[in-house]
Each structure stands twice: as C-alpha cells, then as structure tokens.
Amino acid sequence: MKILVGIKRVVDYNVRVRVLSDGSGVDTDGVKMSVNPFDEIALEEALRIREAGNADEVIVVSVGGDECQQQLRTGLAMGADRAIQIQTPEPLQPLSLARAFLKLIEREQPGLVILGKQAIDDDNSQTAQMLAALWDRPQATFASKMVLDGNSVSVTREVDAGLESIEVDLPAVISVDLRMNEPRFVKLPDIMKAKRKPLDVIPLDELGVAIEGNIKVSHYAPPPQRDKGIMVEDAAQLVQELKNRGLI
Amino acid sequence: MSTILIIAEHDGNELNISTAKCVSCAQAIGGNIDIAVLGNGIDAIAAEAAAIESVNKVIAVNADHLEAPLAANWAAEAVALSADYSHVLGPSTTFGRDLMPRIAALAGVNQVSDIMEVNGPTSFKRPIYAGNAIVDVDTADGSKVVATVRNASWKAAAGSGGASVEQRPASSSAVAHTRYVGLESEGGERPDLQSAAKVVSGGRALGSEENFELIYNLADKLGAGVGASRAAVDAGYCPNDMQVGQTGKIISPDLYLAFGISGAIQHVTGIKDAGTIVAINKDTEAPIFEIADIGLAGDLFSVIPELESLLG
Numbered sequence: 001m002k003i004l005v006g007i008k009r010v011v012d013y014n015v016r017v018r019v020l021s022d023g024s025g026v027d028t029d030g031v032k033m034s035v036n037p038f039d040e041i042a043l044e045e046a047l048r049i050r051e052a053g054n055a056d057e058v059i060v061v062s063v064g065g066d067e068c069q070q071q072l073r074t075g076l077a078m079g080a081d082r083a084i085q086i087q088t089p090e091p092l093q094p095l096s097l098a099r100a101f102l103k104l105i106e107r108e109q110p111g112l113v114i115l116g117k118q119a120i121d122d123d124n125s126q127t128a129q130m131l132a133a134l135w136d137r138p139q140a141t142f143a144s145k146m147v148l149d150g151n152s153v154s155v156t157r158e159v160d161a162g163l164e165s166i167e168v169d170l171p172a173v174i175s176v177d178l179r180m181n182e183p184r185f186v187k188l189p190d191i192m193k194a195k196r197k198p199l200d201v202i203p204l205d206e207l208g209v210a211i212e213g214n215i216k217v218s219h220y221a222p223p224p225q226r227d228k229g230i231m232v233e234d235a236a237q238l239v240q241e242l243k244n245r246g247l248i
Numbered sequence: 249m250s251t252i253l254i255i256a257e258h259d260g261n262e263l264n265i266s267t268a269k270c271v272s273c274a275q276a277i278g279g280n281i282d283i284a285v286l287g288n289g290i291d292a293i294a295a296e297a298a299a300i301e302s303v304n305k306v307i308a309v310n311a312d313h314l315e316a317p318l319a320a321n322w323a324a325e326a327v328a329l330s331a332d333y334s335h336v337l338g339p340s341t342t343f344g345r346d347l348m349p350r351i352a353a354l355a356g357v358n359q360v361s362d363i364m365e366v367n368g369p370t371s372f373k374r375p376i377y378a379g380n381a382i383v384d385v386d387t388a389d390g391s392k393v394v395a396t397v398r399n400a401s402w403k404a405a406a407g408s409g410g411a412s413v414e415q416r417p418a419s420s421s422a423v424a425h426t427r428y429v430g431l432e433s434e435g436g437e438r439p440d441l442q443s444a445a446k447v448v449s450g451g452r453a454l455g456s457e458e459n460f461e462l463i464y465n466l467a468d469k470l471g472a473g474v475g476a477s478r479a480a481v482d483a484g485y486c487p488n489d490m491q492v493g494q495t496g497k498i499i500s501p502d503l504y505l506a507f508g509i510s511g512a513i514q515h516v517t518g519i520k521d522a523g524t525i526v527a528i529n530k531d532t533e534a535p536i537f538e539i540a541d542i543g544l545a546g547d548l549f550s551v552i553p554e555l556e557s558l559l560g
Contacts, residue, residue: 212358
C-alpha cells in the first residue's frame with residue numbers, strides 16, 4: 001500500500017506574525033518557514049505505518065512554487081521514500097488543491113491519504129474534507145489515533161464532546177490532530193540521504209485541474225487589542241472586584 | 249435577497265447553541281433564514297430550532313442513516329437540500345468543520361471559514377494565523393456561499409420565534425464505507441465549556457490530576473464550566489475535550505478565570521473574546537497578564553482555598 005502525505009510550507013509556528021501596515025498581507029520577509037506542524041504529524045504517522053509493515057511506500061506531496069522543495073526535502077529526511085511537487089506560482093485555494101490531489105491519487109492509487117487537520121497560516125481546515133468528497137471516499141478528520149485492520153481503519157476523532165470512534169474502509173482520507181504522535185527529529189545523515197531521494201516536479205497545468213478561486217482576500221488587519229487590565233493584591237480584592245463588576 | 253440555509257448541530261437529544269449563533273450571523277447577512285435538522289427521531293430538536301427568532305422554516309429530515317453525524321452521509325443530504333439557497337451556514341465547531349467543507353466541495357466552491365463579522369451578504373471578516381490577523385474576504389458574484397460561523401464571535405439568537413416545521417424524506421442513501429462506532433464523553437454535569445457564562449481553567453502549574461480537583465471544586469462553587477491549557481491536557485491532568493486554545497475550543501464566556509496558565513499565544517487565541525479575563529499566576533512575568541483584565545500574582549494553591557471560603 002502507498003500512503004500519500006500532504007505537506008504545506010508555512011511561516012514557522014514560533015514566529016509572531018505581523019500584518020503589513022498597508023493591509024496587503026503579512027510580513028514574510030526573511031521569516032523562518034517550516035513544514036506545517038500538523039503535516040509533520042501526518043507524515044510521522046505514515047512512517048510508523050510503513051515501519052510496522054503495513055505500507056510499502058510513503059510519498060510526500062506539496063503544492064506551490066519551487067521554494068516548497070525545501071519542505072519536501074525535510075519530509076524526505078524524516079523518512080518519506082519520494083516527493084512530488086505540484087508546481088504552481090500562485091497559491092491555490094482548498095478546492096483546487098483537493099482537485100490537484102485527486103489527479104495525483106488517480107496516478108498513484110494510494111490506500112491512505114494523510115493530511116494535517118489545518119494549515120497554521122490560513123487556518124481553513126478544508127482540503128482533507130474536500131478531497132474525500134471529490135474522491136467519494138471516507139473522511140476521518142481531527143484524528144488522534146488510527147489503527148489499521150486489514151482493509152479498514154479504526155479512527156479516534158477529537159470532537160468537542162469528547163472522543164468519537166469511527167471505522168472507515170480504505171482508501172480513505174485522514175486528517176490528523178496534535179495528539180496523534182510526536183514527530184521524530186531529523187538527523188544530519190538523514191538530511192544528506194534525503195538529497196539523493198527522488199523529487200518529481202509536475203506542473204499544475206499538466207494535471208488539468210480546474211481552478212476555483214471564488215474567494216478573494218481584500219484586506220489584512222491586526223486583531224483588536226484588549227485594554228490593559230489591573231492587578232489586585234489578594235483573593236479578597238479579587239472577589240470584591242468581580243462583585244463590583246457584577247460577574248459573581 | 250439572500251436565501252440562507254443553516255445546518256443544525258445537535259447530539260440527538262437537543263439542539264446545540266451553535267445553531268442559534270449561526271442564526272445571528274444569518275441575521276447580519278440578511279434575507280430568508282431556514283434551518284435544516286438532519287437526524288433520526290429529531291422532532292423535538294426541530295421544534296427547538298423552530299423557536300429561534302427570525303427563522304422562517306425548519307426542514308426536518310428523519311432517516312436511519314442520518315442518526316450519527318457522519319459527514320459523508322450528511323453532506324450528500326445537505327447538498328440536495330441547499331440547491332436553491334444562496335448561503336449555507338454551519339458552526340465552526342468540530343461538527344461544522346468536519347461537515348461544511350464536504351458540502352462546499354460537492355457544491356463546487358471554496359468555503360469561507362470562521363466568519364467573525366459580516367461586512368455584507370458576500371463579504372466577511374475572518375481570523376487567520378491563529379487570530380494574529382483579521383482578513384476581509386469576498387466571495388465571487390453568483391457563487392454559492394458555504395461558510396462556517398465562528399462560535400465565539402456571535403451571541404445566540406433569542407428563542408422567541410415560531411417557524412413552521414416541514415418534514416421531508418431523505419433523498420440520500422447510506423454510505424457503506426464509513427461506520428459510526430461511538431462517543432466517549434467526559435462532560436458530566438458541569439456546564440458545557442462552549443456555552444458556559446463562566447469558565448475556570450487550569451494549567452500545568454496544577455502539577456497533577458489530583459490537584460486538578462481544586463479547579464473542579466471552584467468551578468462547581470461558581471457554577472462554571474472547566475477548561476485547561478494544552479500543557480495541562482498533554483500532561484494528562486484532564487481530558488482533551490477540556491482544552492482551550494487554537495487547537496482546542498475557542499470560547500467567549502463572560503468571565504474566564506485562568507489558574508497557573510502562562511498564556512502561550514495558542515491558548516490566548518482561545519479566550520480573546522471572553523468578557524473579563526482573570527489571571528492568577530505565581531510568575532509575574534507570565535504573558536497571560538498582558539491580556540488579563542484582572543491579574544493576581546500569587547500561588548494558586550493558596551489563592552483557590554481563599555477564594556472558596558470567600559465565596560461561602
């Protein structure tokens with residue numbers, strides 16, 4: 001079985017993102033870029049499935065300009081067998097991304113597609129669900145545990161009310177949450193080895209994907225700030241303050 | 249004029265408050281508002297939905313295969329129901345975030361995620377980068393708007409309406425590839441974290457699962473829901489469904505009391521819309537004090553018992 005893992009290049013999660021003063025975007029100049037943390041977890045899970053003997057090949061896929069090859073190399077260094085860049089100069093919205101993934105699925109015939117539950121830049125949380133819809137296959141989103149059992153997989157999902165269990169037949173799309181696993185660290189020899197692993201570049205045009213760009217972002221603004229608060233000395237003052245404000 | 253269909257969230261017994269919040273967002277968009285209630289044995293839930301103000305009609309679809317909220321089943325039904333609507337809204341809870349993109353894909357559009365404000369019928373504000381930027385997004389003319397509504401940004405619409413309920417047979421059939429197994433819930437008797445007016449939250453400083461009892465006891469005294477930081481959840485002090493923050497629940501109680509929570513950006517994202525934030529922390533440099541309305545530099549292990557005795 002092949003496993004396809006999606007990897008997005010995003011501003012590193014430790015960077016405090018700043019909105020440009022003209023409202024045209026956020027400042028990404030000289031900012032550290034990384035693999036979307038949820039995607040790292042997705043890849044880690046795929047690698048563990050392969051290491052347990054339940055998959056033969058793990059393929060990492062990224063959609064974007066050539067700069068995303070850097071993140072694909074990170075994926076290869078973590079242990080993916082090969083990488084595919086779907087090359088497009090313009091960022092795609094989730095539906096077009098899902099369509100591009102579907103084209104790749106038709107070529108590669110994976111048994112599992114594992115994606116992060118959302119990207120930490122646009123926070124859309126759409127691509128996995130859309131891909132499952134277009135593919136007409138199961139989706140198991142926000143997964144914190146998955147157990148393969150022959151031709152199906154038992155998934156524990158982190159939902160607002162607790163932990164939901166579902167069972168899905170393969171092939172399926174899984175989107176992973178934080179508690180699924182802790183991704184491994186990449187060692188230097190692995191980085192060297194990753195340079196020799198195959199990385200195919202497929203221009204988006206070649207896949208024949210219909211681009212849907214029905215959403216336009218017109219302005220970026222910093223979030224409203226909360227006013228500076230007060231400090232109280234002790235529990236008694238705190239209770240008094242809460243009473244004064246009619247909160248208790 | 250906009251015609252808006254809201255996909256109701258419920259647990260099989262009662263309507264989730266997120267549905268009335270979607271109605272508030274729909275009121276801001278303006279137009280005809282209908283609610284679709286999917287499920288099995290949902291007449292009482294449909295009646296609850298019909299009582300929300302400004303709702304014109306509730307469409308109830310009862311079917312065995314809609315009993316569990318499996319996105320693959322629900323999306324097929326919802327897409328059929330929403331064919332003639334200009335807008336389809338669902339909550340940005342895990343329920344809506346699972347379901348709505350599947351609907352959007354079948355409808356051939358991208359989704360607008362997490363509407364926090366309505367600029368106009370096809371123009372919205374939403375947060376990106378964990379709330380560190382707010383963007384204006386516009387949907388193209390004539391394209392269906394499929395969107396999730398950010399719970400913390402909207403008050404629930406009042407329950408003073410009297411809409412009609414129309415029963416409709418399901419047009420979809422069950423998918424065989426996905427099976428619902430069950431839900432393990434640790435909620436108990438306390439107010440639901442996402443709708444509670446008061447929330448008491450604990451962080452890593454609690455130190456153990458046993459010590460977390462302090463948080464539960466104080467919450468019970470205040471009639472509050474209980475939350476936790478990711479650090480506390482990861483350390484195993486409390487279950488994951490209590491996690492507040494970017495990757496947990498985003499909440500907007502009137503009063504939020506944070507004990508021993510440092511205030512990492514991902515936690516703060518989850519409470520930015522709270523009415524009053526109170527922070528109790530030993531570390532006077534903790535970033536939580538930057539956003540707290542009332543701060544108390546002190547040891548939670550002495551402050552909590554004091555608070556309990558003061559509250560009587």
